[in-house]
Amino acid sequence: MFIYRPKLIFPMTEQVQAQETRKKFQIQHDRPNCIGCAACAAVAPDFWEMNEDGKSDIVGSIKKDDETEELDIDEKDFAANKEAADSCPVNVIHIVNKETKEKII
């Protein structure tokens, strides 16, 4: 007699959370002070996009109550986001090393 026993699959949320904790950097956007110059979206379009309200958003970020945004990123994505931060004329993009807590920019 055949008895079907489906394999136990762990929920994706646990896997995603585990990956998030391993990511080395966090990008932060002080969105209330963004003037919408769009340099970030031009230099790092995989991470930054312009919103209908004229300001940028971090793609896939966590939106906080104070309207700032955060996204944890891998080391391989540091350079693109550092370029975005360097290109912002009002310095509203920040990058923090999650391990050392150092604010890189």
Ligand code: F3S
């Ligand atoms: Fe805003 Fe600076 Fe980008 S002003 S649109 S975060 S380059």
